[in-house]
Amino acid sequence: MSNTQSDRSRVSASDPSEVRYFAQKHGLTDDQVRDLIKQHGNDRKTLEEAVATIKGPATIV
Known part of the structure; x- marks a missing residue:
């Protein structure tokens, strides 16, 4: 089930499309995202x- 307007601030580990x-x-x-959710919450x-x-600040080219 996709996020509704009220819970866009969360990433659902049980929703493959959100994880992807x-x-x-x-x-x-996908596994790295699930691990992050386990470690830090959703x-x-x-x-x-x-x-x-983990990745450092993004650089703009």
Whole structure:
């Protein structure tokens, strides 16, 4: 089931399309995203901060 308007701030580990979207957006595998959710919870902002610490700040070309 996809996120509704009220829960866009969460990434559902049980929704393959949400995991896949987050993974592709950040250059990760689905398993890496699920591991991040296990470690940090499913809050989207927290997960994006965790990705930034792993991958470093994005560079604009």
